[in-house]
Amino acid sequence: MFLTLQRYFNQFQPLSAPALEAIEAICKPITIQKNKNLQHIGQTCQTIYFLENGIARIYYLKDEIDITEGFYFENSIIARAESLFTGRPSRKGIQVLETADLIAIDSQKFFALFDAYPEIERLFRKIIEAAYIDTINRIESLQFNSAEERYKSLLESSPDLINRVPLKYIASFLGITQVSLSRIRAVR
Amino acid sequence: MFLTLQRYFNQFQPLSAPALEAIEAICKPITIQKNKNLQHIGQTCQTIYFLENGIARIYYLKDEIDITEGFYFENSIIARAESLFTGRPSRKGIQVLETADLIAIDSQKFFALFDAYPEIERLFRKIIEAAYIDTINRIESLQFNSAEERYKSLLESSPDLINRVPLKYIASFLGITQVSLSRIRAVR
DNA sequence: GAGCAGATTTATCAAATGATAAAAAATCAA
DNA sequence: TTGATTTTTTATCATTTGATAAATCTGCTC
Numbered sequence: 001m002f003l004t005l006q007r008y009f010n011q012f013q014p015l016s017a018p019a020l021e022a023i024e025a026i027c028k029p030i031t032i033q034k035n036k037n038l039q040h041i042g043q044t045c046q047t048i049y050f051l052e053n054g055i056a057r058i059y060y061l062k063d064e065i066d067i068t069e070g071f072y073f074e075n076s077i078i079a080r081a082e083s084l085f086t087g088r089p090s091r092k093g094i095q096v097l098e099t100a101d102l103i104a105i106d107s108q109k110f111f112a113l114f115d116a117y118p119e120i121e122r123l124f125r126k127i128i129e130a131a132y133i134d135t136i137n138r139i140e141s142l143q144f145n146s147a148e149e150r151y152k153s154l155l156e157s158s159p160d161l162i163n164r165v166p167l168k169y170i171a172s173f174l175g176i177t178q179v180s181l182s183r184i185r186a187v188r
Numbered sequence: 189m190f191l192t193l194q195r196y197f198n199q200f201q202p203l204s205a206p207a208l209e210a211i212e213a214i215c216k217p218i219t220i221q222k223n224k225n226l227q228h229i230g231q232t233c234q235t236i237y238f239l240e241n242g243i244a245r246i247y248y249l250k251d252e253i254d255i256t257e258g259f260y261f262e263n264s265i266i267a268r269a270e271s272l273f274t275g276r277p278s279r280k281g282i283q284v285l286e287t288a289d290l291i292a293i294d295s296q297k298f299f300a301l302f303d304a305y306p307e308i309e310r311l312f313r314k315i316i317e318a319a320y321i322d323t324i325n326r327i328e329s330l331q332f333n334s335a336e337e338r339y340k341s342l343l344e345s346s347p348d349l350i351n352r353v354p355l356k357y358i359a360s361f362l363g364i365t366q367v368s369l370s371r372i373r374a375v376r
Numbered sequence: 377g378a379g380c381a382g383a384t385t386t387a388t389c390a391a392a393t394g395a396t397a398a399a400a401a402a403t404c405a406a
Numbered sequence: 407t408t409g410a411t412t413t414t415t416t417a418t419c420a421t422t423t424g425a426t427a428a429a430t431c432t433g434c435t436c
Contacts, residue, residue, distance in 0.1 A: 062332050069328065082324055085317045118306045125313040129273045132316055135323040136270055140257065142330040143363040144250050147393070167414065175331040180393055182415050335423070355384065368423055370385050378436090385430070394421070402413065 002027055004052050005103055008075055012126040019117045026109040030102050038094040038102070045083035045090050047104050051076055054100025055164055057173075060092040068173040071161065077127060079107070097165055147176045148184050190215055192240050193291055196263055200314040207305045214297040219289050226282040226290070233271035233278050235292050239264055242288025243352055245361075248280040256361040259349065265315060267295070285353055335364045336372050 002024055009015055015023070032038050038056060039045065049056075053074045059066055069092060072078040083090030084107055114121035141150055151174055154161065161170065171181035190212055197203055203211070220226050226237065226244060237244075241262040248255055257280060260266040271278035272295055302309035329338055339362055342349065349358065359369035 060328075065332075067332055069324075069331075081317070082321045085321060114310070118309070121306070121313065122302070122309060125309065125316065128313065128316055128320055129269070132320040132323065133270050133273060135320065135327060136257075139323060139326055139330065140248075142327060143257075144253075144255055144360070166412095168412095172332070177394060178414075179395080179416090183393085186415075354382095356382095365424060366384075367386090367425080371423085374385075380435085381433090383430100383432070385428100387426100387428080389425085391424070392422080395419085396417100398415100398417080400413100400415070402411100404409105404411080406408090406410100 002103060004075060005050050008050065008077075009123055012130070013119070013123050015119055015123060016117075019113075019120050022113050022117060023105070023110070023120065026106055026113075028104045030104050032096040032100050032102065034096060034099045036096055038096055039080070039090070041091060041093040042089050043083075043093075044087065045080040046107050048077060048079045048084070048107050048110060049094070050103040050105070051078055052101040052103065054096060054098040054102075056094055056096045056100060057165075057169060058092050058094055059169075059172075066172065068169045071158070071165065071169075071173065073158075077131075081128075081131070097169070142175055147174060147180055148187070150174045150176075151181065151184050190291060192263060193238050196238065196265075197311055200318070201307070201311050203307055203311060204305075207301075207308050210301050210305060211293070211298070211308065214294055214301075216292045217289065218292050220284040220287065222284060222287045224284055226284055227268065227278070229279060229281040230277050231271075231281075232275065233268040234295050236265060236267045236272070236295050236298060237282070238291040238293070239266055240289040240291065242284060242286040242290075244282055244284045244288060245353075245357060246280050246282055247357075247360075254360065256357045259346070259353065259357075259361065261346075265319075269316075269319070285357070330363055335362060335368055336375070338362045338364075339369065339372050 005023075005027070006015075006020060009020075032054075038049065039047070041060065051072055051074055055074075056072045056078055058069045058072070058078070058080060060069060061067070078094060080090040080092050080094065082088075083092070110120075110124075114124070141153065145153070154170070154174065167181055167185075168178045171178040174181065176184075193211075193215070194203075194208060197208075220242075227233065227235070229248065239260055239262055243262075244260045244266055246257045246260070246266070246268060248257060266282060268278040268280050268282065270276075271280070298308075298312075302312070329341065333341070342358070342362065355369055355373075356366045359366040362369065364372075
């Protein structure tokens with residue numbers, strides 16, 4: 001049960017049977033239909049999700065314009081960190097782009113396990129460290145790569161993203177307008 | 189002793205006396221002269237630094253061009269996360285921009301304390317969480333704010349940065365050329 | 377304080393990207 | 407399939423930013 005989640009954990013570090021059971025006890029499987037919001041803008045993030053399949057994105061509005069902050073694929077964790085760790089309402093929402101099966105984990109209950117299971121806290125720390133590194137690399141690409149370079153390296157790192165996600169979402173993720181993205185794609 | 193460091197920790201969570209002593213036992217105070225490298229490009233990051241005073245920056249080269257990834261001020265932690273957490277050599281260097289007193293903490297020894305002192309691991313987790321949130325916000329500003337907006341919000345969030353740091357470093361931090369920054373400043 | 381080196385600004389032109397509008401293509405529901 | 411809606415592309419023009427070179431400015435050394 002929750003094998004996908006366990007396998008995900010194992011990438012970072014295996015957990016003992018009791019720790020796994022403690023986590024399973026607070027897991028709730030849910031299914032969200034395509035294009036539905038998993039979490040709305042303004043809600044405080046109190047749930048950590050694990051995506052078993054499907055695609056989701058975190059987005060926000062700048063001057064009424066929808067901007068995709070990030071994409072999340074099967075077998076990954078998704079949560080709005082700035083809200084989860086601060087307890088403040090998030091300016092961001094989570095939308096599912098393909099009908100998705102998820103595991104919902106109440107963050108309060110999850111954090112409460114840290115005292116009894118230091119191994120869980122350690123696992124979580126490693127997950128955050130990896131997410132942190134990802135964002136550092138993303139900053140690097142936004143800092144001085146051209147829009148075209150960013151598009152091409154996205155193609156390389158996530159080849160099927162283009163097929164599964166509307167281009168309008170990809171454009172804002174890359175920090176450009178949809179029209180610019182279309183122009184870049186036309187060059188080839 | 190190491191009161192500055194202890195005060196920094198307290199922002200996140202206070203540590204017990206034994207935990208503090210264990211950390212102090214692996215702390216080494218060092219002083220680095222202005223403009224010297226604290227860590228060179230290519231070195232693997234095995235030290236976590238705490239800046240007691242002065243300013244430092246993390247930088248890297250893209251196409252021979254020096255780019256500032258981030259600035260770090262007194263009373264903050266500085267380390268090259270992508271190397272520290274992966275054990276791989278860093279493409280980045282750390283340079284001190286004002287003669288600085290630092291506390292150097294061997295990362296291996298520090299991580300080794302996590303088993304005996306879960307509270308230290310928890311503290312470290314919280315520090316990483318905060319750093320992670322910072323990078324997420326930085327991505328947001330790079331994604332769709334204009335160079336001028338980024339400059340102005342930097343002025344607001346770090347007013348004295350401009351006086352203490354050469355503009356050429358600030359320009360690359362903002363993701364623009366120095367000439368562009370100069371132009372933006374001239375508008376006012 | 378003169379001279380030097382590096383930092384910053386200014387000027388000019390080129391390239392990349394944005395804004396807007398309209399056309400074409402794809403998707404979806406009836 | 408048809409028609410409506412959304413997505414993507416194309417076109418045009420405006421704006422921003424980059425590249426390069428040169429002119430100032432600043433700080434440092436002697």
